[in-house]
Amino acid sequence: MKVHFISIGGSVMHQLAIALKNKGYQVTGTDDEIFEPARTNLIDNGLLPASMGWNPDMITADLDAVILGMHAKADNPELLKASSLGLKIYSFPEYIYQESITKTRVVVGGSHGKTTTTSMIMHVLRQRELQFDYLVGARLEGFDQSVKVTEAPVIVCEGDEYPASVLEKRPKFHFLFPHIAIITGIAWDHINVFPTFEIYLEQFRIYIDKIEKGGILIYNESDTQLKALVESHRRSDIRYQPYGVPQHKIEEGVTEVTIEGATAALKVFGDHNLLNLHAAWYACKELGVDPEQFVAAISNFTGAAKRLELLGSGPSVNIYRDFAHAPSKVKATIEAVKQQYPQRTLFAVLELHTYSSLNEAFMSEYKGAMDQADHGVVFYSKHALEIKRMPDLPENKVVEGFAKPGLKVFHDKAQLWEWLQAQDYAHASLLLMSSGNYDGLDMAGLAAKITGK
Structure with a gap:
């Protein structure tokens, strides 16, 4: 596979570029500015562009895919040439889907808690030594990158509601088609993109419609807006799993949680983290993890970067x-x-x-x-x-x-x-x-x- 990135310096784009190179693909990319840590990461992997700026000469007919970052504008000369050549042009999430068509897709959506919930699932699966790919929006202890794409049977993705690219204005999580979907909560955000709450809410209705037939929606029933949406937008061909704050106690600044009879002390705290943990449990349960295994693994989860x-x-x-x-x-x-x-x-x-x-x-x-x-x-x-x-x-x-x-x-x-x-x-x-x-x-x-x- 020969893949070219327009805006390779993006925080997640450069991580995907590295992941595809590690998979054995031929990867090139350009950008008009690249900052740290992307710059050093690209240098270390031999992917830093020779010079800054756009280079239409790099857009050739033999490219299997062009991946377009959010930073690129509609009049980008490389994008215009790729379009004229009839090349396959993907936004980041569209390409992730192409790489995961045969996988079980776990997607974590919601206005808050996405990164932490995704990280919790990743942490547990890693502790269980299960093979999986991932896409997460923050650095996580024990993981070298924030994107991994291999031949693993499962992929765990943080599902962002922000637009996919300059060409594709729909939210990123509309392109991932989960088998196991999570919605952590709904609170109006990104008002520069979604000027009213109703427009924002509609994105989550569409996300529910994107769940694969026979899949499951794991949702936070303690969020009144989310609960009302789910109750008014039911599908007969998927399962529903509500969750809330799990059984727990706090003693001397330490939180202890109990999941289906299994108990352990945690290194994270707060009702929002307990909610994230409960959502992660139901996702892991779908992937074959039992309560004792889950609690043992989650007990040493320390959190994603810059999350408490x-x-x-x-x-x-x-x-x-x-x-x-x-x-x-x-x-x-x-x-x-x-x-x-x-x-x-x-x-x-x-x-x-x-x-x-x-x-x-x-x-x-x-x-x-x-x-x-x-x-x-x-x-x-x-x-x-x-x-x-x-x-x-x-x-x-x-x-x-x-x-x-x-x-x-x-x-x-x-x-x-x-x-x-x-x-x-x-x-x-x-x-x-x-x-x-x-x-x-x-x-x-x-x-x-x-x-x-």
Whole structure:
């Protein structure tokens, strides 16, 4: 197979390129900019383009497939030539499906918890030494890459609802056709793509329609929006498996879970992680894992990167970093930390960084999200607004939207840094939530200073 990537430097695109090279395919690719860690990964695998920019001469009639990344525009010269030659052009998920037609496909969809649930399934299958391919959106301990494509009989995929490519505007998870489908929950997001909640909701109805005949839908029945959708959109040719928070207890900051009579202490915590775990269990059960095997494996799962990741700890303080940015994710993450350490003061610091979270019209969606925090802080960079070509976000609209008494709002990183260093973290939890990097602030250094390590 001879495959060419347009926008090979994408965070997941370059991982697929490496996976296909490892499979023995002839792989080429181009991009107009490539950043770390993609650059080093491509160099290490001999796939870094000789020069930056687009090169239509690389588009030849003998290519078996052209894979188009989200970064490429509709007038990309390589794309135009590939179209003129009548070559097969795939978005990332369309190509993943081509590589997995003969496999059992497990797809994890939902507005939140996708990465963690996918990672949990992968972790258990690996612990059981079962052969499987995968596609996940974050670094996971024990896995060298975030994409693997081999001759394995199973593939586990994180199913994103964001558009597949510049040519294919439908969500990525519409192209994966699962046998085992999961929906973790539904909360409006990506308002730049789905301007109304009903349009967003429709994507999940379509996802349910894409489940292979005879397949199963595993869904979070504690999510009222999701439960209502499933109950109003039933299929007679698939099975349904609802789930909720499983049986568990918390003692001295440690959560112990019980699944069908099998019990073990966990290294992760919070109702949202327990929900993710329960969804992962039902998927693993479909793949032949029994309760004792599942619980034994999941007991040493430490989480995906930036999902309640412990940055530092001391005798009476823990500092966590989390990817949370959407309202439902922020609320769940804050509640998880407060539930685990109810006697500690909780400092919750959220960076608004995505198109949705920086949109004034979206602020009301955050109402109540930070209620469980003792000290709530929201930071957003004027630079982020400029890069996204978005209008200014008035501070008072943020305060009104969150409706959190005493909420502090910063858009100057120096002021945020000064505030963070001035707080008393004795008997406290510090939760740093962002899909960005706080405009370059050294949060790992802050954690080291607080803990003295």
